[in-house]
Amino acid sequence: MKICVLGATGRTGKLVVGQAHERGIDVTALVRDPARLGPTRELVNDVTPIDADDAVLTAALAGSVALVSALGPLRETPRGELAGLLTRILESADRAGVSRVVSISAAPISPPPAGESAAYRRVVLPAIRRVFRLQYQELALMDAALMARPGLDWTILRPPRLTNSAAAQSYRAEIGGPAVGGRTVTRAGLAKAVLDSLARPDWSRQIVGLAAG
Numbered sequence: 001m002k003i004c005v006l007g008a009t010g011r012t013g014k015l016v017v018g019q020a021h022e023r024g025i026d027v028t029a030l031v032r033d034p035a036r037l038g039p040t041r042e043l044v045n046d047v048t049p050i051d052a053d054d055a056v057l058t059a060a061l062a063g064s065v066a067l068v069s070a071l072g073p074l075r076e077t078p079r080g081e082l083a084g085l086l087t088r089i090l091e092s093a094d095r096a097g098v099s100r101v102v103s104i105s106a107a108p109i110s111p112p113p114a115g116e117s118a119a120y121r122r123v124v125l126p127a128i129r130r131v132f133r134l135q136y137q138e139l140a141l142m143d144a145a146l147m148a149r150p151g152l153d154w155t156i157l158r159p160p161r162l163t164n165s166a167a168a169q170s171y172r173a174e175i176g177g178p179a180v181g182g183r184t185v186t187r188a189g190l191a192k193a194v195l196d197s198l199a200r201p202d203w204s205r206q207i208v209g210l211a212a213g
């Protein structure tokens, strides 16, 4: 089994690659700078430039059971840059016959779940949305690019704040939106959820909220 990973040089992306390797899943990484893979390079079967031409991207994607996006915008990322990049890769995925996509977004983009505390809804969430407004705008554009494609079998994972405990892979998942009381999840748990998504037909064409389990 093979997956194609965007954002494999990032903190979560490297964990996705590592856990995929442990599960015996081959990985093709589409990256802008292979050096940023570091030791993760050893765990990747193929590295292709993310800005390669369409024929090269299509060949890199061919045979993958899924495309995974762990791309993350920075505050200074020009609006639409990552959404445009994702759309271009989706077109190559389409040509390669890859219709399953798992993409990481962010919990605060979703409306707060019923049952969430008033303090969180009125004070904490608006403050988080203000601070990360530009990143969430880009992630929302990426999510919209996925949801707009007819026939695409997407799962959008929306985690809250990411933490770095390497050991803790447990998470809880809420189909449709953020988990009540979910304030953090580990990047290792998020990476596990990405790979678990491959065997979750009930997460198909769903936004799935995540939280520490």
Ligand SMILES: NC(=O)c1ccc[n+]([C@@H]2O[C@H](COP(=O)([O-])OP(=O)(O)OC[C@H]3O[C@@H](n4cnc5c(N)ncnc54)[C@H](OP(=O)(O)O)[C@@H]3O)[C@@H](O)[C@H]2O)c1
Binding pocket: 006, 007, 008, 009, 010, 011, 012, 013, 031, 032, 033, 036, 050, 070, 071, 072, 073, 074, 077, 081, 082, 085, 104, 105, 106, 107, 135, 139, 159, 160, 161, 162, 163, 187
């Ligand atoms: N940080 C949080 O608390 C938090 C909370 C909720 C959701 N999220 C989301 O969770 C996901 C994983 O987060 P993370 O902190 O693990 O990610 P990260 O370490 O910031 O990695 C981001 C990845 O995106 C790639 N990337 C960014 N801009 C790119 C561009 N223009 N072209 C090609 N690649 C580009 C980076 O490549 P380079 O290595 O080449 O830069 C890197 O591989 C992201 O979608 C993030 O938005 C984060």
